[in-house]
Amino acid sequence: xxxxxxxxxxxxxxxxxxxxxxxxxxxxxxxxxxxxxxxxxxxxxxxxxxxxxxxxxxxxxxxxxxxxxxxxxxxxxxxxxxxxxxxxxxxxxxxxxxxxxxxxxxxxxxxxxxxxxxxxxxxxxxxxxxxxxxxxxxxxxxxxxxxxxxxxxxxxxxxxxxxxxxxxxxxxxxxxxxxxxxxxxxxxxxxxxxxxxxxxxxxxxxxxxxxxxxxxxxxxxxxxxxxxxxxxxxxxxxxxxxxxxxxxxxxxxxxxxxxxxxxxxxxxxxxxxxxxxxxxxxxxxxxxxxxxxxxxxxxxxxxxxxxxxxxxxxxxxxxxxxxxxxxxxxxxxxxxxxxxxxxxxxxxxxxxxxxxxxxxxxxxxxxxxxxxxxxxxxxxxxxxxxxxxxxxxxxxxxxxxxxxxxxxxxxxxxxxxxxxxxxxxxxxxxxxxxxxxxxxxxxxxxxxxxxxxxxxxxxxxxxxxxxxxxxxxxxxxxxxxxxxxxxxxxxxxxxxxxxxxxxxxxxxxxxxxxxxxxxxxxxxxxxxxxxxxxxxxxxxxxxxxxxxxxxxxxxxxxxxxxxxxxxxxxxxxxxxxxxxxxxxxxxxxxxxxxxxxxxxxxxxxxxxxxxxxxxxxxxxxxxxxxxxxxxxxxxxxxxxxxxxxxxxxxxxxxxxxxxxxxxxxxxxxxxxxxxxxxxxxxxxxxxxxxxxxxxxxxxxxxxxxxxxxxxxxxxxxxxxxxxxxxxxxxxxxxxxxxxxxxxxxxxxxxxxxxxxxxxxxxxxxxxxxxxxxxxxxxxxxxxxxxxxxxxxxxxxxxxxxxxxxxxxxxxxxxxxxxxxxxxxxxxxxxxxxxxxxxxxxxxxxxxxxxxxxxxxxxxxxxxxxxxxxxxxxxxxxxxxxxxxxxxxxxxxxxxxxxxxx
DNA sequence: CTCTCCCGCCACCCG
DNA sequence: CGGGTGGCGGGAGAG
Numbered sequence: 001x002x003x004x005x006x007x008x009x010x011x012x013x014x015x016x017x018x019x020x021x022x023x024x025x026x027x028x029x030x031x032x033x034x035x036x037x038x039x040x041x042x043x044x045x046x047x048x049x050x051x052x053x054x055x056x057x058x059x060x061x062x063x064x065x066x067x068x069x070x071x072x073x074x075x076x077x078x079x080x081x082x083x084x085x086x087x088x089x090x091x092x093x094x095x096x097x098x099x100x101x102x103x104x105x106x107x108x109x110x111x112x113x114x115x116x117x118x119x120x121x122x123x124x125x126x127x128x129x130x131x132x133x134x135x136x137x138x139x140x141x142x143x144x145x146x147x148x149x150x151x152x153x154x155x156x157x158x159x160x161x162x163x164x165x166x167x168x169x170x171x172x173x174x175x176x177x178x179x180x181x182x183x184x185x186x187x188x189x190x191x192x193x194x195x196x197x198x199x200x201x202x203x204x205x206x207x208x209x210x211x212x213x214x215x216x217x218x219x220x221x222x223x224x225x226x227x228x229x230x231x232x233x234x235x236x237x238x239x240x241x242x243x244x245x246x247x248x249x250x251x252x253x254x255x256x257x258x259x260x261x262x263x264x265x266x267x268x269x270x271x272x273x274x275x276x277x278x279x280x281x282x283x284x285x286x287x288x289x290x291x292x293x294x295x296x297x298x299x300x301x302x303x304x305x306x307x308x309x310x311x312x313x314x315x316x317x318x319x320x321x322x323x324x325x326x327x328x329x330x331x332x333x334x335x336x337x338x339x340x341x342x343x344x345x346x347x348x349x350x351x352x353x354x355x356x357x358x359x360x361x362x363x364x365x366x367x368x369x370x371x372x373x374x375x376x377x378x379x380x381x382x383x384x385x386x387x388x389x390x391x392x393x394x395x396x397x398x399x400x401x402x403x404x405x406x407x408x409x410x411x412x413x414x415x416x417x418x419x420x421x422x423x424x425x426x427x428x429x430x431x432x433x434x435x436x437x438x439x440x441x442x443x444x445x446x447x448x449x450x451x452x453x454x455x456x457x458x459x460x461x462x463x464x465x466x467x468x469x470x471x472x473x474x475x476x477x478x479x480x481x482x483x484x485x486x487x488x489x490x491x492x493x494x495x496x497x498x499x500x501x502x503x504x505x506x507x508x509x510x511x512x513x514x515x516x517x518x519x520x521x522x523x524x525x526x527x528x529x530x531x532x533x534x535x536x537x538x539x540x541x542x543x544x545x546x547x548x549x550x551x552x553x554x555x556x557x558x559x560x561x562x563x564x565x566x567x568x569x570x571x572x573x574x575x576x577x578x579x580x581x582x583x584x585x586x587x588x589x590x591x592x593x594x595x596x597x598x599x600x601x602x603x604x605x606x607x608x609x610x611x612x613x614x615x616x617x618x619x620x621x622x623x624x625x626x627x628x629x630x631x632x633x634x635x636x637x638x639x640x641x642x643x644x645x646x647x648x649x650x651x652x653x654x655x656x657x658x659x660x661x662x663x664x665x666x667x668x669x670x671x672x673x674x675x676x677x678x679x680x681x682x683x684x685x686x687x688x689x690x691x692x693x694x695x696x697x698x699x700x701x702x703x704x705x706x707x708x709x710x711x712x713x714x715x716x717x718x719x720x721x722x723x724x725x726x727x728x729x730x731x732x733x734x735x736x737x738x739x740x741x742x743x744x745x746x747x748x749x750x751x752x753x754x755x756x757x758x759x760x761x762x763x764x765x766x767x768x769x770x771x772x773x774x775x776x777x778x779x780x781x782x783x784x785x786x787x788x789x790x791x792x793x794x795x796x797x798x799x800x801x802x803x804x805x806x807x808x809x810x811x812x813x814x815x816x817x818x819x820x821x822x823x824x825x826x827x828x829x830x831x832x833x834x835x836x837x838x839x840x841x842x843x844x845x846x847x848x849x850x851x852x853x854x855x856x857x858x859x860x861x862x863x864x865x866x867x868x869x870x871x872x873x874x875x876x877x878x879x880x881x882x883x884x885x886x887x888x889x890x891x892x893x894x895x896x897x898x899x900x901x
Numbered sequence: 902c903t904c905t906c907c908c909g910c911c912a913c914c915c916g
Numbered sequence: 917c918g919g920g921t922g923g924c925g926g927g928a929g930a931g
Contacts (some may be wrong), residue, residue, distance in 0.1 A: 141929050186922055329924060335906055
């Protein structure tokens with residue numbers, strides 16, 4: 001036996017060695033992988049390796065030589081063909097070898113290696129996706145990516161360090177620890193510095209500040225961006241592109257904004273950045289570029305920035321001559337920055353489809369409302385939290401009641417009015433929105449934002465502080481970008497979608513009819529996505545299936561499938577992944593794919609997702625591409641997602657309802673989208689666009705970064721809504737969907753009034769497994785609640801993330817909380833919805849896995865309770881939330897709700 | 902092919 | 917002036 005093993009190893013190991021430093025820590029990882037592989041395939045070592053690797057997940061770290069049998073199995077199991085494997089090996093080999101030789105000297109064996117190694121092993125073991133393994137085999141580029149490195153870097157420090165504790169960062173130490181050259185650390189640190197997450201204190205020394213001041217920093221950047229008129233510039237550039245590929249620099253500033261104020265940008269925050277003369281080296285620094293890049297997102301209505309536009313703007317500002325090489329260089333830098341920002345879960349990669357084709361772009365998934373919040377708010381201490389929660393819960397409860405009371409009679413206006421009323425009543429209320437974005441005086445989103453900030457603050461002191469150990473900081477962070485919303489890596493935005501949407505929106509009814517869902521009860525979809533991404537997913541039964549026509553439209557609209565995503569950001573273990581997934585989690589997504597543990601880093605998140613999801617589900621939903629399926633599908637089916645939709649809906653809603661109603665519900669973001677200057681954005685907004693069905697609902701989103709609640713109201717229900725223009729769609733039965741987000745936990749809840757009998761058909765394919773997962777954002781921050789009109793179906797079992805417990809539960813309501821989590825642990829068979837493929841709830845994060853059942857009850861109750869309890873919990877962090885939240889919400893709810901009547 | 906973006910040379914600039 | 921920083925762009929992996 002041994003002999004065999006050795007032989008295999010030898011064969012296998014060699015190639016790896018070449019690639020990696022064999023003995024070196026880094027290499028070690030790879031080697032391990034290889035080893036495993038080797039054992040797997042006794043026959044041809046080389047080929048086997050790759051193959052094995054892919055499948056290894058199953059294998060334990062031990063990976064010792066395994067019996068050949070397994071190999072055979074695996075091979076079969078593996079998607080990879082021998083040929084493919086060989087190719088892989090071969091391709092990897094030569095280059096690797098070369099690199100290897102070089103690297104040997106370069107690499108420093110570091111602990112890091114060990115870590116990496118460990119991680120890889122774990123991944124292998126746990127991991128399902130072949131991809132990971134594959135990657136691991138050889139140190140793929142991804143493994144060495146800045147994003148991954150950044151995640152590791154961030155994992156070292158608490159997102160919200162206690163004020164008392166000072167964390168200093170030694171670049172040398174970090175570099176060694178992470179096993180990379182210091183040069184790479186500079187890239188990370190510079191971007192972090194631009195956001196004030198760190199500050200340089202001395203040579204080679206930085207202080208870690210964490211995310212505490214991130215909202216403030218972003219606000220400042222947003223302000224600066226507005227001053228710089230970046231939005232106009234972006235719009236201008238985009239227009240130009242339509243006309244010409246070439247763009248001229250001169251025009252950009254026509255508006256009169258001063259030439260380079262770049263230096264000022266830096267000033268805003270600190271003295272750190274010395275204003276330098278234009279074009280100075282500093283102006284070109286990654287720090288400044290990073291700030292500008294962020295500003296572009298912040299001023300963008302669509303929150304999507306294409307790299308080419310960003311690069312052009314940067315070039316213009318730098319007053320450099322716009323040659324192609326410059327452009328390329330800028331883009332490279334932007335990728336560097338984007339990788340870091342993605343690791344921070346502030347942005348995620350998407351693709352914008354344009355006439356010219358797909359363009360790489362990034363979407364802001366971080367907090368959005370900070371702009372509206374005051375500094376005061378930032379400082380606000382915990383006390384406020386309860387208030388906010390009440391508001392939110394109250395609103396939710398109200399909705400629920402309404403629904404319950406009359407199945408579709410819910411009037412969104414009333415709700416909105418109520419909210420406004422409240423807001424108005426308190427002049428000082430933080431809830432008021434400052435922004436003029438929409439003219440909405442108050443937005444839930446803003447509330448959420450406030451809430452979130454508070455939470456953040458509190459969190460610093462408490463949980464987070466202690467939690468370094470916690471799952472990756474990022475994921476945990478409340479502040480973390482709502483990103484959770486965006487589960488998937490990429491979205492495609494297509495212009496068309498916009499057009500389509502309007503019509504779609506109006507009519508949910510039509511949809512339901514078409515889908516067949518209508519009859520049954522409504523379909524409950526949930527879709528809430530924060531930034532456009534769909535938050536909710538419905539169980540299969542619940543899944544809303546857009547009528548064929550709609551689908552077609554959607555599909556058409558969407559570009560191709562979203563690529564694999566980009567989303568890796570979340571990656572970092574919990575962070576990225578969590579963030580992304582959770583919110584949106586459209587049921588579909590979740591359904592299709594199960595997430596891997598957030599822990600994994602995924603630089604390659606996108607890939608994973610892809611693989612995770614099957615195309616299958618998507619297919620159902622979307623005509624378009626299977627590949628995206630996961631993303632698309634889920635969103636599509638379950639909920640309306642995307643800004644576009646949202647916008648549409650909003651606009652539609654506004655029209656119908658009148659502003660008042662909408663106001664209450666609409667979040668700032670929503671508004672923004674509607675306006676999009678950017679052509680692309682509007683259309684696409686991700687996967688969500690596709691779903692017209694979503695239109696039916698009015699989506700109330702909390703501000704993006706925040707953990708606000710997202711509420712989906714069915715348009716049909718609202719009387720006003722009836723008037724909706726578009727119309728053909730029959731209103732869905734679902735009155736409203738509330739998606740609480742973030743802070744609470746990520747517990748998505750789906751209540752579907754009636755089970756979608758008809759709908760099921762469509763859905764069935766998707767979910768397959770059944771369980772629809774709503775992915776909670778990694779953190780579990782977001783919870784989605786869907787309330788079905790009349791009859792809620794069964795509550796699904798879901799595991800709640802520790803954090804969210806509160807939200808979850810609307811037991812009484814019949815709501816079923818669905819958790820989706822990064823993991824994808826969803827169970828297909830999960831009980832949800834009684835037999836239906838219920839969405840599975842995952843709570844990967846939750847430290848303590850709760851049993852769905854138990855959780856459910858608890859949560860449910862909790863959910864409605866008054867926030868009072870929340871205050872504590874919130875702070876605590878995710879874990880505690882569950883229990884606490886419960887109480888206060890209800891109280892609040894009732895009060896507010898009353899207004900409706 | 903295009904998109905990404907790693908890698909590390911070498912210029913800056915600070916202490 | 918030495919060394920920390922970090923701009924820069926070649927070139928290769930990934931798709």
